[in-house]
Amino acid sequence: MNTKEVIDEEAIWEILEETKNPVPKTVLGILDKAQLKEGLNLTDVGSLLNTQDSAIIGKMFEISGRIKDEIYGERLVFFAPLYLSSYCVNDCDYCGFHHRNPEARKKLTLEEIAEQVKVLENMGHKRILLEAGEDPNENPIDYVLDALRTIYSTKSGKGEIRRVNVNIAATSVDDYRKLKAAGIGTYQLFQETYHRETDA
Numbered sequence: 001m002n003t004k005e006v007i008d009e010e011a012i013w014e015i016l017e018e019t020k021n022p023v024p025k026t027v028l029g030i031l032d033k034a035q036l037k038e039g040l041n042l043t044d045v046g047s048l049l050n051t052q053d054s055a056i057i058g059k060m061f062e063i064s065g066r067i068k069d070e071i072y073g074e075r076l077v078f079f080a081p082l083y084l085s086s087y088c089v090n091d092c093d094y095c096g097f098h099h100r101n102p103e104a105r106k107k108l109t110l111e112e113i114a115e116q117v118k119v120l121e122n123m124g125h126k127r128i129l130l131e132a133g134e135d136p137n138e139n140p141i142d143y144v145l146d147a148l149r150t151i152y153s154t155k156s157g158k159g160e161i162r163r164v165n166v167n168i169a170a171t172s173v174d175d176y177r178k179l180k181a182a183g184i185g186t187y188q189l190f191q192e193t194y195h196r197e198t199d200a
């Protein structure tokens, strides 16, 4: 898959150009649509990003705050990140796991994972965010599934981990089914990108 199939940068720039100086009526219509909580398209988002009118921007904040409250309520959720493996085949400049980094790599064994989980449980944590670099050989789905089983079955004096959210590379439908069957909480996929001209 080439990068254009993942993110069509030209199309994004075109939309940002086409939606410059949006008329207030259009933006207010998009804000009405947003309140239905059924999603916005790229042109809608372009118009919102190009809005300069401070009164409409204020309305945007008010509506987005209300939608956030309706979906999440007034609560804070704490979770502890647990990094399983620093092996990664990618090369994102900002990340210490990037492939060119000559530092030694580390991948936790199941015993080491259990030790870390006990430390977190004894600090009172109930939720973990499992993280691993993208490396199909070092961090295959079976490794992640073994880690999940280990985390959920490790109990200590202060309790247990009730929810493991998973932040790993995009994978296949079959693998997502396996993650669901393993009882994960949320699966997170960060679509990381950057501004090519600035990076060049």
Ligand code: SF4
Binding pocket: 088, 089, 090, 091, 092, 095, 096, 097, 098, 099, 132, 133, 134, 192
């Ligand atoms: S894919 Fe993730 S872990 Fe790998 S280098 Fe990029 S940000 Fe780091």
